[in-house]
Amino acid sequence: MLKELMVPIFENAFESARAAGDLSSEEKPTVVIETPPNEAFGDFSCNIAMTLARAERKAPLMIAEQIVRHFEAPEGFLKDVRIEKPGFINLYLDGDYLCAKLTEILSAPDDFGKNESGAGKSVHLEFVSANPTGPLHVGHGRGAALGDVLGRVLKASGFRVHREYYINDAGNQIETLAKSAYARYLQDVKGEDVPFPEDAYQGEYIREIVRSARFREAVGTLEDEKALLSQAGVIAKDLILEDIEKSLAGFRVRFDEWFSESSLFTENGNRVEEAVAELEANKKLYGKDGAKWLASSAYGDEKDRVVVRDDGRPTYLASDIAYHHLKYERGFDRYINIWGADHHGYLPRVRAAMEMLGHDPEKLDVLFVQFVSLRRGGEAVQMSTRSGEFEELSAVVDEVGVDAARFFFLMRSADTALEFDLDLAKEQSSENPVYYVQYAHARACSLFRQAEEGGEPIGALDAPSPGVLVLAEEHQLMKNLLEWPDVVRTAAERFEPHHVTFGLIALAKQFHAYYNRNRILGQGEELTRARLCLSKCVQVVLRSGLNLLGVSAPEKM
RNA sequence: GCGCCCGUAGCUCAGCCGGAUAGAGCAACGGACUUCUAAUCCGUAGGUCGCAGGUUCGAAUCCUGCCGGGCGUACCA
Numbered sequence: 156m157l158k159e160l161m162v163p164i165f166e167n168a169f170e171s172a173r174a175a176g177d178l179s180s181e182e183k184p185t186v187v188i189e190t191p192p193n194e195a196f197g198d199f200s201c202n203i204a205m206t207l208a209r210a211e212r213k214a215p216l217m218i219a220e221q222i223v224r225h226f227e228a229p230e231g232f233l234k235d236v237r238i239e240k241p242g243f244i245n246l247y248l249d250g251d252y253l254c255a256k257l258t259e260i261l262s263a264p265d266d267f268g269k270n271e272s273g274a275g276k277s278v279h280l281e282f283v284s285a286n287p288t289g290p291l292h293v294g295h296g297r298g299a300a301l302g303d304v305l306g307r308v309l310k311a312s313g314f315r316v317h318r319e320y321y322i323n324d325a326g327n328q329i330e331t332l333a334k335s336a337y338a339r340y341l342q343d344v345k346g347e348d349v350p351f352p353e354d355a356y357q358g359e360y361i362r363e364i365v366r367s368a369r370f371r372e373a374v375g376t377l378e379d380e381k382a383l384l385s386q387a388g389v390i391a392k393d394l395i396l397e398d399i400e401k402s403l404a405g406f407r408v409r410f411d412e413w414f415s416e417s418s419l420f421t422e423n424g425n426r427v428e429e430a431v432a433e434l435e436a437n438k439k440l441y442g443k444d445g446a447k448w449l450a451s452s453a454y455g456d457e458k459d460r461v462v463v464r465d466d467g468r469p470t471y472l473a474s475d476i477a478y479h480h481l482k483y484e485r486g487f488d489r490y491i492n493i494w495g496a497d498h499h500g501y502l503p504r505v506r507a508a509m510e511m512l513g514h515d516p517e518k519l520d521v522l523f524v525q526f527v528s529l530r531r532g533g534e535a536v537q538m539s540t541r542s543g544e545f546e547e548l549s550a551v552v553d554e555v556g557v558d559a560a561r562f563f564f565l566m567r568s569a570d571t572a573l574e575f576d577l578d579l580a581k582e583q584s585s586e587n588p589v590y591y592v593q594y595a596h597a598r599a600c601s602l603f604r605q606a607e608e609g610g611e612p613i614g615a616l617d618a619p620s621p622g623v624l625v626l627a628e629e630h631q632l633m634k635n636l637l638e639w640p641d642v643v644r645t646a647a648e649r650f651e652p653h654h655v656t657f658g659l660i661a662l663a664k665q666f667h668a669y670y671n672r673n674r675i676l677g678q679g680e681e682l683t684r685a686r687l688c689l690s691k692c693v694q695v696v697l698r699s700g701l702n703l704l705g706v707s708a709p710e711k712m
Numbered sequence: 713g714c715g716c717c718c719g720u721a722g723c724u725c726a727g728c729c730g731g732a733u734a735g736a737g738c739a740a741c742g743g744a745c746u747u748c749u750a751a752u753c754c755g756u757a758g759g760u761c762g763c764a765g766g767u768u769c770g771a772a773u774c775c776u777g778c779c780g781g782g783c784g785u786a787c788c789a
Contacts, residue, residue, distance in 0.1 A: 192731095192732060192734085192735090193732075193733075196732070200731090205769080205770085208769075215769080241731075241732070241769075241770075243732070288789095323789070326789075327789070445787090446787055448787095457714080458785090460787095465787065466787085468787085470787065471788070472789095495783095496716080496717065496784085497783055498784085498789085499715085499716050499784065500716075500783090500784050500785060501789095503715095526782080567724090567726090568725090568726080570716095570717055570718075571717085571718070571725075572782070574724065576724080586738065586751090587751080594751050594752075597751090598748085598749060605748050605749095606748085653726085657726065660736080660737085664736085668754085670748080670749095672753075672754085675748060676747095677747085712749075712751065
């Protein structure tokens with residue numbers, strides 16, 4: 156929000172300098188505003204003079220001077236502009252300008268942080284999409300948190316976001332589920348001594364399902380093995396899906412649509428067959444060994460892929476092609492999928508297929524999220540081979556709470572493997588970053604309770620009067636508060652929600668330090684009001700950031 | 713073998729579309745509660761940014777090659 160004000164200053168100065176004959180470059184440079192590593196170098200800096208040096212064939216320092224000479228900044232915006240050694244142009248903002256700007260936070264507290272970078276654009280966001288063959292594990296939880304927050308961040312940036320869960324309720328894994336449930340049913344309910352198929356799902360949850368009243372009711376009257384098997388699969392799938400929905404709802408993750416893979420075969424004709432036929436018509440398929448192959452290697456894939464097996468059944472890829480084909484036909488501007496890192500090899504073939512079908516493959520992005528390992532007492536938690544229960548998302552959420560779980564999943568960038576420390580997440584102390592941020596928010600809230608009880612002159616919290624908030628730390632705090640929309644925008648542009656988490660931690664740290672060093676209440680009307688106003692802004696930004704993360708912002712702790 | 717991700721302080725990680733003295737948390741050590749919540753703060757110590765080259769005025773960041781770890785490399789999903 157502040158940076159956006161500075162870019163045109165540099166752009167215009169460059170144009171003026173060129174018009175005046177001081178500079179000769181034809182091409183307009185991209186203006187990048189950076190934050191200097193050191194307070195002494197000002198609030199913001201620009202390296203434009205150094206990037207121009209080559210084309211201008213002049214010393215960066217000289218170019219910097221020529222640009223600065225043509226500076227035209229808004230009234231009262233800049234306190235100082237200095238040129239530093241290699242050729243940096245450093246900007247020092249006027250504190251009173253920042254003070255006045257705080258009005259923007261106070262006047263629309265619920266909207267602050269929002270930005271228009273995605274205005275008018277739509278995004279289709281598909282995430283989790285775990286197979287309905289078992290409970291969600293922590294890896295799904297990470298994908299769920301990432302997708303959910305990315306959705307919130309995109310929305311805050313002006314995108315229209317459609318969130319979707321793709322249910323893989325067709326194909327092999329459902330058959331395996333049916334076999335598993337059937338075998339457990341015979342064993343546990345019917346008391347028959349039948350072997351459990353080796354390739355079936357071993358998990359304890361299958362036994363719980365078949366023993367449930369709903370399963371037994373649905374299956375009870377059937378005798379025919381084939382009918383029983385198929386019914387067992389359907390019911391087990393439904394029950395698991397309900398459990399998944401429940402886990403996600405409890406994890407504060409919601410979807411606009413649950414899209415069933417099997418509907419691709421049955422609704423509005425057979426879309427899988429149609430997609431295959433279309434590829435065939437486009438001459439992108441060929442027959443080999445009785446199967447139909449997708450000629451994806453000509454489109455950036457490592458090799459060609461089977462789409463229809465030699466027995467005539469479509470592969471999973473065929474469904475996925477049909478699904479993505481349909482997504483594109485629904486006409487979004489972008490498509491984002493969140494997949495586990497183990498699926499990274501899958502993207503080139505899907506993109507290839509989209510290109511073959513006449514779609515722009517660049518509109519499809521996939522975020523690959525690395526694995527999660529659990530840690531307790533400094534030791535890695537071994538997954539139970541029997542049931543996998545320690546790895547279940549719901550177990551972790553039950554143990555550490557939704558707030559901590561979501562926050563921890565978003566404390567790392569998606570492409571770093573995550574070590575989830577259960578002890579730390581559970582701890583209600585300074586060591587736990589979740590509480591650290593929440594505590595900062597609660598502290599700010601508490602100031603207002605105190606102020607009211609103590610009869611402090613709060614009044615309407617307008618922007619502070621000029622010349623009151625003069626401390627360096629107040630200056631920094633105001634600057635960072637006003638830069639918050641930029642944090643949100645960065646997270647949205649780069650599909651990296653963790654910037655929100657880091658931004659919150661940094662802001663909380665600043666506020667805690669400020670609070671410890673300076674008293675806010677009882678400082679005389681003018682100063683107290685100004686500091687309360689600043690605290691209010693901190694509270695607003697912390698709350699809005701925590702909201703973006705789907706983490707609660709308690710007013711009292 | 714090939715492909716993707718990672719390798720930064722003792723540990724866990726930011727920073728990576730090139731910029732100024734490489735940051736944070738934890739752990740270690742030393743301090744701060746008769747005053748707005750100590751779930752907090754302040755200070756000290758801690759680094760060949762995996763290694764070697766290259767591009768550049770400038771490289772943790774870009775390129776190449778190695779080394780190490782994870783994942784993938786199905787007519788599974």
